[in-house]
Amino acid sequence: MASDLHRPPRCAGCGITLHNEDQRKPGYVPASSLSKEGAVCQRCFRIKNYNEASSVTVNQDEFLKLLGGIAGTDSLVVHIVDLFDFQGSLISGLQRFVGHNPVLLVVNKIDLLPPVTNWNRLRNWVQKQAREEGLKVADVVLCSARRNIGFDRVVEAVNDHRKGRDVYVVGATNVGKSTLINRLISDYSDLKRELTVSRYPGTTLDAVHIPLDDGKSIVDTPGIVYDWRMSEIIPRKDLAALLPDKPLKPMTYQLNPGQTLFFGALARFDFIEGERQSFTAQVSGGLTIHRTKLERADELYAQHRGEMLTPPSREDLDSFPTWTRHRLRIPPNAEQDVFVSGLGWIQVNGKTGAVVDVHAPKGIKVMLRDSIL
Structure with missing residues (x-):
């Protein structure tokens, strides 16, 4: 019984250990909520109350552990990359973690390029760069989260490739992952239901499962921090x-x-x-x-x-x-x-x-x- 008294409080939504030290780290809650029964972390609170996912980050080793469970699932993997920092934000070695699951590559921040850009040529460029990094993609969608350009096509592509499966959303920091998840939540999810949780085997990290109307989930994974990016x-x-x-x-x-x-x-x-x-x-x-x-x-x-x-x-x-x-x-x-x-x-x-x-x-x-x- 004594050990239970000293066990760190955990989020009632996703099960992660709660703390009040750094808002950018998984499990953050305000100090006033830390000892409350049924407390939820900032990310779960925002999903549940505002239909909005916040950006949570982990380091590379933790992220690779988290990816380790995806190959054993039947799911669609949505990988979001930053066009301005394409090689810096593409997840190296993603292919070996996703198994036979299809990958939808969503390329954000196309609004930074000139309006006269040949988008078909750009899409071909993206596919070639992904192949050179060893990543096979089922489809490429170009969009701008900031300008809300192409998001209808993203939702359409998710629907086309999902085929009744869960959707895992992965990406580095600052690539627009939260914006996409928020859009998917508003299009697909009935948030009157409570958040559900699924923890990957062998890790202490938690991916938040956002329930969809058909009983499947959008799986919000933390953003990976790559130290090779100037940002x-x-x-x-x-x-x-x-x-x-x-x-x-x-x-x-x-x-x-x-x-x-x-x-x-x-x-x-x-x-x-x-x-x-x-x-x-x-x-x-x-x-x-x-x-x-x-x-x-x-x-x-x-x-x-x-x-x-x-x-x-x-x-x-x-x-x-x-x-x-x-x-x-x-x-x-x-x-x-x-x-x-x-x-x-x-x-x-x-x-x-x-x-x-x-x-x-x-x-x-x-x-x-x-x-x-």
Whole structure:
């Protein structure tokens, strides 16, 4: 009996251990509710009372444990990715966890691209990128949660591929997962019923099962935190400068070899070898780009980091990861982007090839990919 008295309180909705320390972590409740009988966590409360799912995050190891149970189910897996950070938000190795279950790939934030974008070409690009990451998808749907573009098609695709099964919704942080779940709740769910819970075997994490009218569920999984995304390591106050909320305004620079572009104090792009050519930066309009000579770049950074070169601020840079240099070789006639996860990409416009160096915080994903535009 004594052990029961000291057992941590658990959510009456999903069974997770309750706490009042950090609103962003699973199981949060206000301190005033912590000791109440029948208390529910913030996420369950919002689903039950407002038909609204809140974003809950876990680290990569915890998320992989959570995914481990999906292959044994008969379900539709809806994977939401961020078009602005496609390679950064795609769940690596998802295929081995979903088994034979179909995957619907929902690509959010298409409102950031120009209205003249060829959407069929973009859909083909998405399918090719997913294949290269080892992910087989049953369908691709393009949408914008912010602008409510394409969500009817998302709901339609879920209906087409669900075939009476549960729907598991998975995604990284800040990709629009909660917005989609909220829409699915409003379209499919009768929330007069109590929340139901299903815990995966062998884990202490809980996925919230939101009941559907046909007796199946939408399964809201926590958002996975990937440390290779710039948006995960930048101070929260600087996110507005990093993450675009308006259509991207491309900035094109004619560069000679030996010239450098600074993206605040977040990254640096050096044109090392090649003929004079243009590079187009597709980054947030809130981010200031500075051009200088490569021979002056180290001195400029040392003198102006955190002041003229910002974000982050000088005091935040003290705890920021040190930069790592990535050398990338762009072959002639290759239509490629230099992708920096969470920051955006730099489109290589020349046809003669180039050698570039990208300096970015240690651990941030930097790579060459086929041009998205």
